[in-house]
Amino acid sequence: MKILLVEDDANLREVTQRSLEKERYVVEIAADYRTALQKIEDYDYDCILLDIMLPDGSGLDLLEKLKKMHKRENVIILSAKDSIEDKVLGLDLGADDYLPKPFHLVELNARIKSVIRRHQQGGENSIKYGNIEIFPDKYGVTVAGKKIELNRKEYDILVYFMNRPGRLVNKNTLAESVWGDHIDQVDNFDFIYAQIKNLRKRLKEAGATPELKAVYGFGYKMVVE
CATH class of the missing domain: 3.40.50.2300 (Response regulator)
Known part of the structure; x- marks a missing residue:
């Protein structure tokens, strides 16, 4: 946030x-x-x-x-x-x-x-999309009711997309929202790609139905196939 x-x-x-x-x-x-x-x-x-x-x-x-x-x-x-x-x-x-x-x-x-x-969150205490549920007050994440462990940036990225299901997100916008506006000073977005890759792997291993899809030349979006 x-x-x-x-x-x-x-x-x-x-x-x-x-x-x-x-x-x-x-x-x-x-x-x-x-x-x-x-x-x-x-x-x-x-x-x-x-x-x-x-x-x-x-x-x-x-x-x-x-x-x-x-x-x-x-x-x-x-x-x-x-x-x-x-x-x-x-x-x-x-x-x-x-x-x-x-x-x-x-x-x-x-x-x-x-x-x-x-x-x-529509007044709810959690954010739900597919079989993923996030509990912001506790920084907790479950997939199909089972808790999974994410690092801080993986969690922040997941929250960002869960609040924008199906929306195409530019990688610059994602970087500014999760890392702050000093992101303008970096030379490339390799660190974002690494965090996204790790997050996608963790969600897949946990059996998550929502998936982070890469849109070539633009960014990512979270969808349920």
Whole structure:
């Protein structure tokens, strides 16, 4: 899962980023409006944590930009401005939740899981496709009811495709979502091919009905034959 943290307070930004990375999220940061806008224009995220009061603009304006771009990111507003007007305006502009500062990191993590579960899992505690079932809260995976062991990136790749069954995914988009936007700096995608190869082998050995199909020259898609 890939998160964008938009926060101008350096200490809060660092503490929050470390906490979320311990929860196995890919976390990218933006300290101001300009950087945040550039990132949401260039990349997709599973969740955006958005401060309202930024040094060079308003987080509410970023919400409006998201709406105009027809992007579907989950948005949680994190703000010291705890007025009813701000909450209502933020939710009207498309925010999914509103968490006033100061907040507990445990609660923030619970809120993130909640909005992702509502939007990507239909409110369910697991993700199912074919005979594969993923339990995100426990980072568990079963095939036909039997647990299988995956490394972290294999798991992240599987979650990404399970949330997009049958959809053709460009290898660049996959890399950015699972490894973060610094992926732009790499020379090739050999590491992705290796992880995909290992994941496909593990799923096949476990008897999974969904299969990761390579589409030459573009990327991959998960389908049930």
